Amino acid sequence: MKGNLSNKSGIQTILSSEVEGKLAKWLIDCAKKGDLRTKEDLKIAATDYDKYENDPPKHPSVSVRTPENLGKASATVTQDDINRFFF
Numbered sequence: 001m002k003g004n005l006s007n008k009s010g011i012q013t014i015l016s017s018e019v020e021g022k023l024a025k026w027l028i029d030c031a032k033k034g035d036l037r038t039k040e041d042l043k044i045a046a047t048d049y050d051k052y053e054n055d056p057p058k059h060p061s062v063s064v065r066t067p068e069n070l071g072k073a074s075a076t077v078t079q080d081d082i083n084r085f086f087f
Contacts (some may be wrong), residue, residue, distance in 0.1 A: 019049060032074035 015023070030037050037045075046053055 013047060019046075021072065023049065033070065033072070035075065
């Protein structure tokens with residue numbers, strides 16, 4: 001039917017729109033830091049996220065923390081930078 005948005009066609013999603021939004025934000029944030037991700041990285045992240053959401057860690061020494069934002073200098077450190085610093 002023309003104009004009827006309830007009949008969506010295309011690929012059905014497995015993840016909720018909230019989870020897809022979080023993964024999309026993660027990909028964009030990684031790209032802004034110069035840390036480009038592959039399709040395989042996205043598959044792993046989606047699987048890990050889904051597992052974690054459905055079964056969060058229960059061990060008393062494991063807790064959920066909010067990560068700190070890295071500055072651009074920290075986010076773009078290379079293996080050569082580390083080698084020069086330590087050797």
